[in-house]
Amino acid sequence: MSDPFHLFTGTPDYIASPALCDGVNVAVALGRPLLVKGEPGTGKTLLAHAVARGLGMPLIRWHIKSTTKAVDGLYVYDAISRLHDSRFGDRDVRDIGQYISIGPLGQALTMDERVVLLIDEVDKADLEFPNDLLRELDEMAFHIPETGQTHTARQRPVVIITSNDEKELPAAFLRRCIFHFIAFPEVELMDRIVKVHHPDLPASLARQCIARFYQLRQVASLRKPPSTSELIDWIGALVAGGVPEATLRAELPFLGTLVKHEEDLGRVQRAAARWKN
Amino acid sequence: MFLDLFYALRARGVPVTPTEWLTLMQALAQGLAFSDMVRLYHLARAICVKSEHQYDAYDQAWLEVFRGIEAPAQVRDDVLEWLKNPVLPMELSERELAMLEAMDLDTLREELEKRLAEQAERHDGGNRWIGTGGTSPFGHGGLRPGGVRIGGPGGGGMAAQIAAKRRFEAYRTDRVLDTRQIGVALRKLRRFAREGARLEVDIEGTIHATARNAGEITVVERPERKSHLQVLLLMDSGGSMTPYSHLVSRLFSAASRASHFERLVACYFHNCVYEHVYRDLSRWEAWPVEDLVNTLDRGVKLILVGDACMAPSELTARWGAIDWGHQNDMAGIDWLRRLAEHFERAVWLNPMRLPLWSHPTVQRISDIYPMFELTIDGIEQAMKHLSGRRVEPPEPPQGPVRGGGLRHPSAW
Numbered sequence: 001m002s003d004p005f006h007l008f009t010g011t012p013d014y015i016a017s018p019a020l021c022d023g024v025n026v027a028v029a030l031g032r033p034l035l036v037k038g039e040p041g042t043g044k045t046l047l048a049h050a051v052a053r054g055l056g057m058p059l060i061r062w063h064i065k066s067t068t069k070a071v072d073g074l075y076v077y078d079a080i081s082r083l084h085d086s087r088f089g090d091r092d093v094r095d096i097g098q099y100i101s102i103g104p105l106g107q108a109l110t111m112d113e114r115v116v117l118l119i120d121e122v123d124k125a126d127l128e129f130p131n132d133l134l135r136e137l138d139e140m141a142f143h144i145p146e147t148g149q150t151h152t153a154r155q156r157p158v159v160i161i162t163s164n165d166e167k168e169l170p171a172a173f174l175r176r177c178i179f180h181f182i183a184f185p186e187v188e189l190m191d192r193i194v195k196v197h198h199p200d201l202p203a204s205l206a207r208q209c210i211a212r213f214y215q216l217r218q219v220a221s222l223r224k225p226p227s228t229s230e231l232i233d234w235i236g237a238l239v240a241g242g243v244p245e246a247t248l249r250a251e252l253p254f255l256g257t258l259v260k261h262e263e264d265l266g267r268v269q270r271a272a273a274r275w276k277n
Numbered sequence: 278m279f280l281d282l283f284y285a286l287r288a289r290g291v292p293v294t295p296t297e298w299l300t301l302m303q304a305l306a307q308g309l310a311f312s313d314m315v316r317l318y319h320l321a322r323a324i325c326v327k328s329e330h331q332y333d334a335y336d337q338a339w340l341e342v343f344r345g346i347e348a349p350a351q352v353r354d355d356v357l358e359w360l361k362n363p364v365l366p367m368e369l370s371e372r373e374l375a376m377l378e379a380m381d382l383d384t385l386r387e388e389l390e391k392r393l394a395e396q397a398e399r400h401d402g403g404n405r406w407i408g409t410g411g412t413s414p415f416g417h418g419g420l421r422p423g424g425v426r427i428g429g430p431g432g433g434g435m436a437a438q439i440a441a442k443r444r445f446e447a448y449r450t451d452r453v454l455d456t457r458q459i460g461v462a463l464r465k466l467r468r469f470a471r472e473g474a475r476l477e478v479d480i481e482g483t484i485h486a487t488a489r490n491a492g493e494i495t496v497v498e499r500p501e502r503k504s505h506l507q508v509l510l511l512m513d514s515g516g517s518m519t520p521y522s523h524l525v526s527r528l529f530s531a532a533s534r535a536s537h538f539e540r541l542v543a544c545y546f547h548n549c550v551y552e553h554v555y556r557d558l559s560r561w562e563a564w565p566v567e568d569l570v571n572t573l574d575r576g577v578k579l580i581l582v583g584d585a586c587m588a589p590s591e592l593t594a595r596w597g598a599i600d601w602g603h604q605n606d607m608a609g610i611d612w613l614r615r616l617a618e619h620f621e622r623a624v625w626l627n628p629m630r631l632p633l634w635s636h637p638t639v640q641r642i643s644d645i646y647p648m649f650e651l652t653i654d655g656i657e658q659a660m661k662h663l664s665g666r667r668v669e670p671p672e673p674p675q676g677p678v679r680g681g682g683l684r685h686p687s688a689w
Contacts, residue, residue, distance in 0.1 A: 080484065
């Protein structure tokens with residue numbers, strides 16, 4: 001049984017549901033990667049930061065782009081400067097090690113202490129990308145053919161992978177992961193989240209904002225329903241603009257912070273006109 | 278331990294593997310469930326279920342195994358699934374729409390589940406489970422020997438009911454057809470595009486080899502990773518396509534944002550392709566098909582989008598074009614053949630549902646182009662075909678369909 005003092009329960013500024021905490025703790029205990037999905041703006045990336053803070057481990061971030069290759073995360077071999085050196089003799093080109101720089105995944109596997117590794121937006125990369133990571137994530141070891149060295153992690157890092165579902169992930173990859181879908185927060189949870197971000201907000205105003213926000217999410221067929229992070233921004237804008245509660249009841253100020261599509265704006269305005277009647 | 282859950286999950290189509298099951302056992306051995314049912318519920322879900330779409334199936338499996346409650350018949354799944362994606366029939370009034378929005382989906386679901394359970398008891402062997410009294414905003418559903426039927430309010434004749442049934446079945450696999458899903462489907466085409474055998478210089482390999490060869494340049498080659506995919510998208514902008522315009526525009530925006538197409542050419546046509554296609558929706562900027570064929574390489578993937586429904590003369594007759602003043606001296610079908618002959622790989626995506634493909638011109642055109650439905654499944658099949666794999670296009674139904682050829686795509 002794992003040490004109960006090292007269980008993740010959220011942090012003061014990151015409210016996690018019990019299911020999410022359980023997911024994190026299972027991943028930590030079993031040394032498996034945790035795959036997190038969920039609507040944009042529900043705090044997938046922030047989770048890694050919170051886990052690092054909650055468990056007191058350093059965080060290593062690896063942001064995936066469409067051109068990222070799996071080997072980039074392990075190490076990059078700077079062949080150009082080696083060629084350069086071979087012609088001008090600045091350094092000893094036989095020592096390949098000095099031309100190798102370790103990437104984020106490589107760092108996580110070579111650190112002395114246990115770390116949290118965030119692999120952000122894994123679905124952005126090529127379809128084959130997750131498959132290329134399988135061996136490294138399984139064995140938590142990697143090999144650098146250029147130098148002939150093999151690095152094995154002394155402590156399996158806590159790997160948190162986020163995905164926006166832009167691509168399906170391969171079954172073999174999924175099999176090795178612990179999966180958690182961050183469902184959209186219920187009103188009570190949202191209430192706590194808002195309190196964490198806007199502690200000075202009067203409770204009645206907060207309730208009013210949240211009610212309006214959920215009402216807005218109910219509007220049928222929005223292309224991009226507003227998410228938690230947008231609600232936080234919106235409340236920030238309302239506070240900065242000094243909008244009183246009465247105004248909020250009658251209209252929706254700063255709608256642009258919540259609704260980002262022109263079509264959606266029209267739908268919301270039509271729905272708002274109906275609510276008034 | 279809990280092997281029943283494993284098999285209950287598999288029975289509901291959740292692809293749990295023994296590896297995952299052993300992982301769960303390992304987690305249990307470590308005491309991660311803390312002898313707590315809720316924890317166990319989370320634990321097993323995190324390890325066994327890898328998609329939020331299967332959470333519901335997991336819940337049902339859980340209920341069956343741990344509460345001894347027999348899961349209701351398939352119809353309940355179907356109804357719930359359908360309720361998740363309510364299809365609003367077009368004839369709803371403003372007032373009814375307002376009612377729909379005001380109604381909480383969960384309450385509605387509970388109510389429906391309750392009613393399902395009650396009615397199953399009372400109408401043992403009966404032929405209707407859910408009332409049609411008009412109290413439910415989602416209309417009526419019934420179980421008949423012929424299958425599950427769920428339709429909008431107002432009932433309608435047999436054809437409408439059959440259509441409603443089709444609509445509902447497709448919904449199970451398609452869910453919401455949004456741009457991103459289309460984008461994901463279009464990316465199926467990339468896999469092939471990356472298999473090109475062209476060679477490029479492997480700079481790193483060359484440098485490595487050169488450095489090892491005492492500075493003497495040694496060139497190393499490797500296959501190129503770049504995508505060389507070019508796509509020609511021809512879209513019908515005719516009147517009968519108006520109901521589908523939203524859908525087609527989603528396909529278009531997904532295609533134009535797809536970063537893996539080296540080049541995307543999008544043109545429009547009216548009902549059928551004749552000697553010109555048009556670069557703009559208002560059909561001002563004409564582009565002769567002969568030019569198109571000369572400028573675009575045979576390897577370009579051709580995707581036609583249209584309902585393929587027109588008067589037979591528009592397709593097969595000279596001078597048959599629908600536009601006033603447009604005089605084509607070669608029949609539309611010959612132009613379609615011309616395109617099909619030029620491009621090695623072509624598909625036709627039809628926004629109409631398969632049962633409605635019995636229109637004679639649809640049949641003629643599907644003889645020339647492999648025709649797929651404009652759904653996620655259909656697009657995936659079409660992409661497979663375009664990338665050279667063997668795919669059987671769906672078989673259009675023979676004979677006329679009762680209730681006419683056009684169905685409003687509110688189901689999307």
